[in-house]
Amino acid sequence: MVAKLFYALSILRRRGLSFFFIYFRESVWFDLRHRTRTSARVPKQDQDLVEAGTDAADGLLYVASFTTVTRQSVALAEQILGSARFRQAQFLDLGCGKGKALLVYALNYARMVQHPPVGIEYDSDLADLAKANVRACGFQPNEVQVAADSATNIREYTAGDLSIIYLYNSFQGETLGHVLNALRDHPHLLIYVDPAEAQRLAHFGYEILERRKGRYNADTWLVARSETLRTEPGDAG
Numbered sequence: 001m002v003a004k005l006f007y008a009l010s011i012l013r014r015r016g017l018s019f020f021f022i023y024f025r026e027s028v029w030f031d032l033r034h035r036t037r038t039s040a041r042v043p044k045q046d047q048d049l050v051e052a053g054t055d056a057a058d059g060l061l062y063v064a065s066f067t068t069v070t071r072q073s074v075a076l077a078e079q080i081l082g083s084a085r086f087r088q089a090q091f092l093d094l095g096c097g098k099g100k101a102l103l104v105y106a107l108n109y110a111r112m113v114q115h116p117p118v119g120i121e122y123d124s125d126l127a128d129l130a131k132a133n134v135r136a137c138g139f140q141p142n143e144v145q146v147a148a149d150s151a152t153n154i155r156e157y158t159a160g161d162l163s164i165i166y167l168y169n170s171f172q173g174e175t176l177g178h179v180l181n182a183l184r185d186h187p188h189l190l191i192y193v194d195p196a197e198a199q200r201l202a203h204f205g206y207e208i209l210e211r212r213k214g215r216y217n218a219d220t221w222l223v224a225r226s227e228t229l230r231t232e233p234g235d236a237g
Helices: 002-015 017-034 052-060 065-082 083-088 100-109 124-135 151-156 173-182 200-202
Strands: 090-094 119-123 145-148 162-170 187-191 207-212 222-223
Touching: 017 065, 017 100, 017 119, 017 200, 065 100, 065 145, 065 162, 065 200, 065 207, 065 222, 090 100, 090 187, 100 124, 119 124, 124 145, 151 173, 173 200, 187 200
Parallel strands: 090 119, 090 162, 119 145, 162 187
Antiparallel strands: 187 222, 207 222
16 A cells, blocks of 8 residues: 555656546546456566566566557557458457456447457466456456466467457567567557557568557557558458
8 A cells, every 4th residue: 555655646746636637537437437446557576477487577567558548549440440350350458457458348349249359468366357357347258258378379369360459568578579470470450559669560560550649658559550461362551
């Protein structure tokens, strides 16, 4: 509790009172509406990892996605793909934490798309919280799935031939490289929130379609198209 108080005071000094109103609207209000627990941050030292190695070195703290960022970025993905293809695409949230972005997507789209959305989280405690939040929102495990695993194993969870990959700067470095390399042959759109290593995307063949610069890291994001999606037969782009 003391640590949370000091953190709140440090944020107040750095970002001002207005940030607390934004944080309430974008994070706390979602929990109040849906009786979930997604908003509280989890420092890296408090995480319980299912795998060590590069995951432990490259993973970052959990911070809940802003509600409007998830809604806007996914809506843009639908616009890019078109409604028919969007319904065929599977949503995967890498480093899903307590499941905030996964739930925002699911509440809007889960019962109209072909494949259940999947959250992958390497902290087993956070994965359990995400599963509890899924239940709190009224979804069955077969409707919205959460896996306690490394994001480097993403291809074990992809269904169909098209995905929307959501990444809120959950990991960097070697782990990010492994994930992007694993996705090279799989057509997808990448939603990258707080894109700290956006400069690496060109190396993996991505084309950045849209950039949004927000006031904070949490509302700065981009959407990029994989090389395999760009070169699909019949793709006009």
